[in-house]
Amino acid sequence: MADDRRAPPMPNRAAIGHLGSLLLGLGVFLSGFVISEPAPYELLMVAQVALWFLFGLRISRAVAPLLVLLMAFNIGGMLAVTMLQDILTEQALYVAVSVFLALTAVFYAAIIEDRHQRLSMIFQAWVAAALITGMLGILGYFHAFPGAEMFTRYDRAMGAFQDPNVFGPFLVAPALYLLHGLLKGGLVGAPLRGLGLLILVLAVFLSFSRAAWGLFLFAAMALVFVMLLKERTNAFRLKILLLSIAAVATMVVALVGALQTEKVRSLFETRAQLVQDYDGGHMGRFERHRAGFVLAMERPLGIGPMMFGRIFPEDEHNIWLKSLMTYGWIGFVSFIALIASTIAIGFRLLLRDRPWQPYLMIGWVTLLGHILVGTVIDIDHWRHFYLLLGIVWGCAALEMRHNSRLRTQTGLPRVP
Template structure:
């Protein structure tokens, strides 16, 4: 059920998606059958509950509730999924491998759908595109692209540290996912992919002390870069791809820097939020301005109020600080912690230009980091008592 849930997170064409239906049932069953929230995971639950309480308070200032209650119901559900993943990982660290393998399978399939849809490979394939951009089995290319990054890093880590006999399958999967990220034409996803890949290689070079291993990492990294460059050159031979690529590589577009563009809305929105301690309510910002906030920090202020904003910022600071402190410790769960921590940092960065509070995979990443930190806490306690959780 865990693997199936993670797999279904890659297929969100409509809401409620099968992921929601399965996870609601699964979370209820696991906790009814005895899954517990430890003291190490409890702070995550507290941060997320306070975050959503801020959202509930923001409903009180809305003239017309509209879809506000449903929006916050989804937010609360996603918060519970994060706590659920942290709890089951702390209970048994072997589930991390299961989670990432299911995520890779979902990423490859949804990326293939996006690629086939982009090139109109079969009748009706355009259902997997939006505005001539691949979106796979998602509603938005800007969510589709970032969803693929963590499984891409998992495959990269396997290539850099695993056996060469398994390399062909991992290379094939990585190329499919990389092409899916590229055809999403999401600048945030491109930046996230580049940052995450560089950060992964850098941390591996720090962690591994032997010259031979470092040479292997550098050689394989350079080979991967060469292959991706060749693939990019081939893709750019298609006029449709080339034109959209040149358009998307424009650093500041009209809807970014124009009148009431993204950056102007950010400035006005932050000033407005200083006078609204309870926020303005879910989805109200887009009724005042041409589009949504497209900034997770502003979204926290407008939708979840000052209380939600402080809770969200505190949670992210604690998540990154704890993960950084444990990043290089030699544990069975270290690779999974490293991948999730890197991708969360990337999400913090792209959160400046996009809303991430309803991204299912973001809550999975949070759960992975907190679950790994809880494992370390248990390991330290067991070590003091002469045992181990490994």
């Protein structure tokens, strides 16, 4: 007699993949809301990373170097902790967060390589988070409702973040995404993109973060320059130039309007000074940098997380010095290798005509800007910095897979 029992139906792989992509978008969205730690972002991403790899997400040969470099960086941090006489809970937690953020970069790279269409969801979720947290920062700055001051610090907009200096740079990549869509897209979506861009630019301005100001100006000009290099027709280049001029003029008018407020104008005049008292004064930022690099020669394994601010008046405020102090020379060399390889890989692939090229362009330009501002600010635990690393390496992995597929189909030699 035949056995009528049947195996239970297997879950629909397409449905699981769709659900996973939605969770990915939710994770990116939550990166814009870090009022307290651990934030919802950490809780969701810990579970999500574990589940994705459990259900078969793999680390390819193209992504493996990113994992190796980030792990070497964090091994330096673990060795630096051994230099402490007493390891505090917050210092152990700092090391744990560093490892977690490194894994998120690898996760983003792997998930992008698995399916390049996820790049669109990542940037759309990032834009949604930026617009909401940006509006919170703007409303908070102008005290638009009772309790709105919780979204400001030191009379500076910070949105749903703990620091205006993180809030401002978080908004730059979404702003570039909207700018790219404004320059490359049609007229139908232009008004909404333009409005979103104005909101983000105003929020960046009201953060009164000089690093964010410089980052946005550099990244916006670099993006337009790269687009001009990529596009071959004079008509399209003219369109980009005209729209860029119009966008700049609109933003200038909006900022001039904001400067009519005495509170805004006063703080702008203070923050616009290139060198503040805490930069060039006795044991200011620059003098601490010099003293810190001298100390690194005496302590090759580093001094451990959060120890620099106990020796000197304030923290490092420099990603290179931070690497030396918190991760030792092992971490410092690993970080330099990571940044150099990431910038080189992205630059080599920047102008290739691929479906993921616009996302690579935006991610690479923004990442390069972050490295530049890292000389005056600490970007070590910025969640979106690791997202940018994942985007660049994920796109590089897509390119490698694309070339491999072409060789298989056509028998052509490897594309360099």
